[in-house]
Amino acid sequence: MLKVEVETLSPIRRRLRVEVPREQVVEEIERAYSALSRQARIPGFRPGRAPRHVLERQFGDHVRSEVFGKLIQQSLSEAVEREEIAVIGAPQIETEHAKPGEPLRYSATVEVYPRFDVTGYQGLDLERPSSTASDDDVDRYLANLRESLSQLRPIEDRTAVRRGDVALIDYEGRLDGKVVTRGENRNCEIGRGQFPPGFEDRLVGAEVGAVVDFDLPMPDDYGVAEIAGKVVAFHVVLRGIAAKETPELDDEFAKDHGECDTLDQLRDRVRAQIQAMLESQADARVRTVAVAKLVELQGDIEVPRAMVEQRLEQLMHEVTDEWRARRIWPKDQEAAFSSMRQELLPRAEGNVKGAIVLDAIAAKEGLEVSDAAVEEEVERIAAGAGDAGDRVRALYGAEEARDSLRAQLRRQQVIEYVVAQATIRNVPASPPSVVAGEGESR
Helix, strand or coil: CCEEEEEEEECCEEEEEEEECHHHHHHHHHHHHHHHHHHCCCCCCCCCCCCHHHHHHHHHHHHHHHHHHHHHHHHHHHHHHHCCCCEEEEEEEEEEECCCCCCEEEEEEEEECCCCCCCCCCCCEEEEEECCCCHHHHHHHHHHHHHHCCEEEECCCCCECCCCCEEEEEEEEEECCEEEEEEEEEEEECCCCCCCCCCHHHHCCCECCCEEEEEEECCCCCCCCCCCCCEEEEEEEEEEEEEEECCCCCHHHHHHHHCCCCHHHHHHHHHHHHHHHHHHHHHHHHHHHHHHHHHHHCCCCCCCHHHHHHHHHHHHHHHHHHHHHHCCCCCCHHHHHHHHHHHHHHHHHHHHHHHHHHHHHHHHHCCCCCHHHHHHHHHHHHHHCHHHHHHHHHHCCCHHHHHHHHHHHHHHHHHHHHHHCCEEEEEECCCCCCCCCCCCCC
């Protein structure tokens, strides 16, 4: 019978000392050589006729490695199941004794999910940042909406670029002869500041069809680290110029783009939308602060490194996805990734601590998420994915993916449970308030 001893090293680490009986080792060794004798092709011997000592001489190391690896894997699985240990991440194996015909002994150090008596989650004192949509908020929203509805009219009565024009350009920027930025058929509104400082000024007075070459110092805080603070040599070809025509902000605008009869009605609708967004942001802030307070109240929680590493990898993928979307990539990738890991590590640890505390509350209060609720969430995600809906359903057809989604829903449920019992005080939001972005108001 399998012998197992469990030693508690810390709240999240266990060492299992395992001994596989001699009889099981012998049986597995015999089975391995029996299979090998049927498959091996040894010169001078017919298939299945090679003597055991010949097989041991040629394949002994391989057989022992395969057999002991298999026995460790099987016995460790049996041991953690018998001892009811929820292992997180890969175990650290130390083989202590492994010889054919003798018991196999090894130790496995594993990380486990921390168990503790969670406290202080009932009756939290929370602040909710409260703000009101202002006239300036409404004006900025409508300005963005007007901008999004602008149209370009080619300028035909002149050929020289003026401030306020939209120039159609191809451009290329080089640093030490290497292309670091490039664009084709790009609209450049002269004076708006969409391009690096000084870029648009160099195009004023240029004629359609002209080639404009110039060196431009880049700001020290430019978003692309590779060229920040450097002088970039630009080569620009002016393809054409156009005037931007922006619709007037009046009752007709409200009718055409806001489904309202008057501009005042449109402003009221926009104000209500911004206010709803501010309320949603305030509620989200309450939930975030609630989780942070819950973690703080539990004191120093030791968390499994495997969970932190997994969350850190997710956060790093989010950053690199953003780099790809913005078409930026660091020149020294190794240094950038190392720096990113250091910056994101505290956040990853905080995320894991928050999840552990929420799971502890769920266990203590018996909060669970039904299969029906998981299915409903899968369908909601699939509906929002459009044509990729079937792929979403296939993804969540896997048990691991559904378990992960169930855990997310359960944690959301715990947060709502905690917030519902909290004392919440409205306080003025810190300026400036966050307001709506671009897009129609429908």
